[in-house]
Amino acid sequence: MADPIPVPVGILRLPRGPDSSGSRGFSRDWRPGANSRDRDNSRDRDNSRDSAALQGARAALRERFLRLLGRARGKRARFRLWNGLRVLAEFGAADVQSGAFQVDSLRTPLGVQGAALLRCGDVLEFSFPLE
Structure with a gap:
């Protein structure tokens, strides 16, 4: 006796998030209070300097990692x-x-x-x- 024909299974698709990036409604900033509007401007400037330094450090680490992969x-x-x-x-x-x-x-x-x-x-x- 032949095997029965398999029944197709439907695909569940989640709805897109509220923005065009498709983030499904989740905030990209995980820090508590990141969405509060009562921040001090001087704190924002310090955070931007810190984030620039952090971004530079991450870029350097990524470059080292990619060089390692190239030589490996x-x-x-x-x-x-x-x-x-x-x-x-x-x-x-x-x-x-x-x-x-x-x-x-x-x-x-x-x-x-x-x-x-x-x-x-x-x-x-x-x-x-x-x-």
């Missing part, structure tokens, strides 16, 4: 995952936008996988051991 291709890497698993692999590339590491020769407790993608959300840390 083909090197042996050790990954520790959030679930406590430690795996070894040859680093291939990183897709920072979608959040994945492409690796070759992934050595896991179950064996060696020729090529794999590790989600950045699953990776707690990674390092390049000295050879």
Whole structure:
């Protein structure tokens, strides 16, 4: 007897947020009292200086991280995952936008996988051991 034809499943789409960015109504500023209008102007100036310094520091860290990824291709890497698993692999590339590491020769407790993608959300840390 043939398998029955699967019934199509509908897709649930959430409504767009009140602004055109599609933020679904959530504020981008998570600080308490960020929307209050009774702020002092001098405090705003200090915050803008702090945010500029913070933005500069983040840009420098991002540049260092991207340079590291550029030099890491083909090197042996050790990954520790959030679930406590430690795996070894040859680093291939990183897709920072979608959040994945492409690796070759992934050595896991179950064996060696020729090529794999590790989600950045699953990776707690990674390092390049000295050879």
